[in-house]
Structures are given as structure tokens and as C-alpha cells.
Amino acid sequence: MPWSFFVRPTALLAALLFICSCRRESTPTSAQATQARATRERVGASDQARMENHLANAYTNQPQHDPRWDASIREAIKLAVAQQLGLAAPGEWDSRIAALTGGALAEGCRDPYVRYLRFRYGQTESLEAKSKEATKMVMELQMAGYPPDVLTRAYCFAAKSSHAYWSSLEKSTQELLQEITNHRLAAVQSILLVYADETFPAAEIYFESQEMLQAVERNRDHLTKCWDWMEPVLNEHWKKTIYPTLLKAEYHYDLGWAARGGGYASEVTDEGAKVFEKEMSLAEGLFREAWRKDNTRAGTARWMIELCVCRSKPREEMELWFDRAMIADPGAYRACFTKLRFLEPKWGGSAEAMIAFGHQCLTNQAYKGRAVATLADAYQVLEGYLDDPRKLAQFYANPKIWKDIEATYAEVERRDPGATWYHNKFARSAWLGGHWDVLARELEAIREPNYEDLGGEGIYKRMIVDARQHAKP
Secondary structure, three states, X not given: OOOOOOOOOOHHHHHHHHHHHHHHOOOOOHHHHHHHHHHHHHHHHHHHXXXXXXXXXXXXXXXXXXXHHHHHHHHHHHXXXXXXOOOOOOOOOHHXXXXXXXXXXXXXXXXHHHHHHHHHHOOOOOHHHXXXXXXXXXXXXXXXXXXXXXXXXXXXXXXXXXXXXXXXXXXXXXXXXHHHHHHHHHHHHHHXXXXXXXXXXXXXXXXXXXXXXXXXOOOHHHHHHHHHHHHHXXXXXXXXXXXXXXXXXXXXXXXXXXXXXXXXXXXXXXXXHHHHHHHHHHHHHHHHHHHHHOOOOHHHHHHHHHHHHHOOOOHHHHHHHHHHXXXXXXXXXXXXXHHHHHHOHHHOOOHHHHHHHHHHHHHXXXXXXXXXXXXXXXXXXXXXXXXXXXXHHHHHHOHHHHHHHHHHHHHHHXXXXXXXXXXXXXXXXXXXXXXXXXXXXXXXXXXOOOHHHHOOHHHHHHHHHHHHHOOOO
């Protein structure tokens, strides 16, 4: 069902706007993009080392520090930093971080940062337990004297955990709402201290700011107040980077969704739709400005594809930004996934268009990493269009679909023989479709379970049981 509240411009006006925007913005050459990627990789490696040492020192300087767990905790910190700086896919190292920190805690480690890492990246029994434990941990981190960047992320995590619990309640409490507000306020106070330290890697400033905005993204009042505090300090210390422009664009994007809400078009008020369009227009202008400043960032182009979705832009414009994203980074799987959204039936696309695009990604020899697996992602998105969840087994048992799934992961393995991330997704598809031999093989190949890709820790355990039950004698 299309979200039809958007007002499409006339074909002529849309074409004129598209042509004008193309004249103002340029597409990088492959050589320019390659050089920019190489530079960012060098800077990224330096940033990662800087953050690893910073966090390791904060840990080892604690009075209760015990060197028995240093190797495990340093490895956990290394993996956590990779995720913080966007150098790893979401959820890629969650289970490994949880295992490393969980082992230290089981042996007697009582450091609050280690407990925080275990809790943040591990599985939790309930939303209530997650909310209460996150609140307790931020207080312990603060009392232990951990630095502002650690506190910012911890307070953001606590705010999101408490908000998730609050959203699940039939009847909310004023005390819990106040707790969420307190966490958000403490996070803002901490991040302003982070901004003032100009020795921090700029990328860490960006990703930590993103987490701050995400902690308040559905509350328009809190989001506005938060940005009013953040923006002047961010501009004072980081105006020479592209990040203030990107973050302001993301702020307006979040404001638009806060006004609109996440429901269907019929549930959106006229005022909500009006504010949504206004904020998306402001966000688009800022993302275009960011692209003019640096036209080699796949992330900026990916945001423009998202704006094409939100503003019902012509497909030609979406394709332009997609091409720019993939020239900037042939492994930009987030751009591929956002294009899949544009092609979804609810946005006026079709299942056929999504599958055709997936095949294009599979056969394009320039694409890398998770971008190659877009066809499998397309089928996973299409799961949501099944009118009965019980039809999932039939879906992945379908010979045509299963042939595409197997071809996708065979190509991923061919292009990157050392890759391990795809085994989690492959195992899930095999389990759903009852392909037991493949399930057993993929479970055996999983080094570290990624519960986000597997569908949860409980699903993973069920897979293991089912694989054993269906094992051939």
C-alpha cells in the first residue's frame, strides 16, 4: 500500500529541478573516489588506534583494574571501536564482544565499563531488565570517572533502553518518563564536553553525535532542544569538517519524521505532512551542500537516495545518487539497501523491480562485500509482504527463490573467500526453508553468531536443535 500523502510535482517541474541540481553537483571519477577511499582508510586506521588506546587507558587506570583480563578486554574494545567508527557492519561483532566481556565478568571482573560492553552488545531477557540495568550502569560509570565519550554513549543507550520499555507498557509512569528525560539531558551534557576536546577523531564526533540524535529522534521537543545545545559548540570546534553540515541535515530529517510519525498515510495529520515536507526539503538542501563540499562520500549519496524515497523523487534522480554512491564505494551496501526501499511496493515499486536490482548487484563485478548479497536482502524485505508469517517456510522452499539465495552466497564466497559474515544470513534462510544439509554446513561455518542476522539468540538455538534432529545418520 503506497504512502500516498506525498504531493508529486508535475513531470516538467520535476525534470527541471533534476537538471538544475545535476549542474550544481558533480560525480567523482573512479580515480578520485579511489584516492579518497585510500585516504579515509589511512585516517580510519589512525582514528581506530587512537580510540582503542584512549578507551584501554580509561579501563586500565581504574583502581580495581586487574591485568588478568587485559587481553580479552582490549580485543573487545578493538571490536567495539570498529563498530563505533562505522568500520564494521551493525551487529557484526556483538556476540564476540559479549563473549569476551562475559568471560571476564564470570571470572570476577567488576569493572563498570566491562559490564556496560557486555550488556550493550549481549542479549537481554526483557525490556524492563534492560532499562533498569542500563540506568544502574550509567551511574556506576559516572562514579568510576569514565571519560565523557563513554558516558555519552552509555546515557544514549540508557535513554533508548528506557524508551523501548516505556513504549511497551500499556500504561506509562511519570517516573519512567522523567528517567528517559534525565538520561537524554545527561547525554547532551557529556557530548558537549566531547566536542570541546579537539584531539578526538572527527569521525568519532560524527558517529557519537548520530547516536545522540537517535536517542531523542521521536521526541520533537527534546530533539530541538538537544540540537540547540549541540549546534553552536559543534560549529565552534568542528566547523572545518563536513560533519556539522551532515548532522544538521540528519537533524532536520529526524524532525520531519518526529512530526509525521511512523504510521500509514491515512494516519498522518495535515500539519504533520506539511512539517514533514518542510523538514525533508531542508535536509535535502543540506545534504546537497555536503556533497558539494565532498563528492566522494558514499554516505552522503546514500542519504540522498533516502530523501528520494521520502519525497517521491523520480527514479532517474535516485539512480543518479545510487551511481554516485557506488562509484564512491563499490561496497556501499547501505546504498543498495536504501535503493531496495525505493523499489518496494509500498513506495510505488514492485517485487519484480527489487529482484531485478538484486540480480544486477550479483552480476556487477565491481561491487564488493555485502553489496553483492543485495538479492538475498531483497527476498528478506519481501518477507514482510507475506500475508501470513507461516508462509515463510514455503517462501524459502520455493525452488526459484532458493536457487537465487544459493547463487548469491556462492558469489559472495567466490569474490571474498575469507568472508564469514554471510554464514549467519545463509543459515537463517536455510532454516526457514527446511534446507537441512545447508543449515548444518552454515552453522558449522559460523565463527561468531550475529543474532541480528540470525533473527535472535533464541532462533539461533532452535536452528542448532533442528539441525541435529534432521542430521543424516
